[in-house]
Amino acid sequence: MQTNEEFVKRLRKGAYGFVNLVRYTNDDNSSYLAAVKNSYQKDYQSLVREIQVLLQLKGCPRIVTCLGDSLQQSFSRFGEIHKLPLEYASEGSLNAFMNNYADRKLPEPLIKDLARMILEGLVSIHGHGYVHCDIKPDNVLVFPSSSTSSSYEVKICDFGNCLEKGEVPLCWEINFPWLGTAIYMSPESVRDGIADMFLDLWSVGCLVLEMYTGVSPWEGLELDDIATRLLSGQAPEIPEILPSDAKDFIQTCFSTEPEERGSASELLLHPLLPRPQVEGEEEETSNSFLLNLFKLRTRRRGSEKKVTTDAVSDKKPLKLLRFWKKKATLFKRTLNIVLRLKKSTDLFSLVFVHQGLARGFYS
Structure with a gap:
């Protein structure tokens, strides 16, 4: 249980209110820092919405963690203040x-x-x-x-x-x-x-x-x-x-x-972003494969959207980018496997398929 709340400094101020750095001390004398978001009554509903979303996302990586499961209240000469304690990012925004x-x-x-x-x-x-x-x-x-x-x-x-x-x-x-x-x-x-x-x-x-x-x-x-x-x-x-x-x-x-x-x-599949290196794979070939795969997935998504919107009943074959011309048959097999992984976002699986085809595992 928190027994002491010590103001450390103001972190930032915005249209919604302000954020303070606060040190909380427990009964066992252990302490921790928290970034406490403060809002006045006029922004209360926004803060309620925020904690509701954060509680649903609690435990998700890359999402800031709220400390506690409810808002805190205090009073000042300007009126009631609602507080949302959050984990403190020492490097700031x-x-x-x-x-x-x-x-x-x-x-x-x-x-x-x-x-x-x-x-x-x-x-x-x-x-x-x-x-x-x-x-x-x-x-x-x-x-x-x-x-x-x-x-x-x-x-x-x-x-x-x-x-x-x-x-x-x-x-x-x-x-x-x-x-x-x-x-x-x-x-x-x-x-x-x-x-x-x-x-x-x-x-x-x-x-x-x-x-x-x-x-x-x-x-x-x-x-x-x-x-x-x-x-x-x-x-x-x-x-x-x-x-x-x-x-x-x-x-x-x-x-x-x-x-x-x-x-x-x-x-996340885009070649710009870091991904696991596969032993024996040339970086240029991997980048080319993933870039074409990424474009194919986004084009297919756009094509499906247009078919639904325009109520087109006949299914036209997808026009493919003609890369690896001398291995047209190999590419066709690659495409068939990729399409079966339509909703997959497992990068390891996609690169494995690419490697396996290149080495003749699916021939």
Whole structure:
């Protein structure tokens, strides 16, 4: 049981309230630090929604952990305060963390690690039927990592704007039509405000772009200009100097047709992101195989969506990319096996199939 609560410092202040660093001491004199989110009565419902979502996601990796299963209350001269204790991220938000690097540009290996972790968090969120609706550097927390493969790990926080898939927020028709923070939002969030997992993936593209360039998307533009560009199908500019796999990843996130972005699980297959190395496999061949596989999966997803929308009854054969021309028969066998793994996101299985075919196991 907590016997003492000691204020340490103010961590940040926002429109919803403020976050304090607090030290809690137990009866046995053990203590721990917590980041306590404080909101006044007007933001009470948002905080209730946040703890409800966090309790459902408790134990999921890449999601910040709430400490306790209910809100705490206290009083001040400004009125009643509602408190949500959360685990403390000693490295702060990703936004603050980027300030430690020259021009706010992160090293490429770190970008890949963090992008993978953010997508892993979205897999959990989307798997529970929720859309975060506000993925941005301020809502990604950085922790020291105990893993030898990465110096840091990240977790997604701030679920005050989180909605169930298909939900439309009550404020959307009243306020300026943004479902989240303007510079990280997708065209459909401006157009209709319906929560869908695809808008989180657009935000991931913005975030990865910012980690590479150190500059926020749509830098220097006013809200009206951003809305106009999004509604006309434009996306933030991707510099040509970025590596080709990074550009491809971001372009996929910026697809104007939301379903062509795939899912968080499918984006985890993208060659940009770190994956297990298979002994004896050439990196270039592996990248080529996974890139074509990723594109095939997202194209099939888009094709299925269009068939349903247009009520087309005849099934037309999928037009395939003609790579490995001299091994057309081998590719056909690969495709048949991949299609049977339609909903699988097991990278180990997919690479194993590729290896097995290359060595003649399925001939």
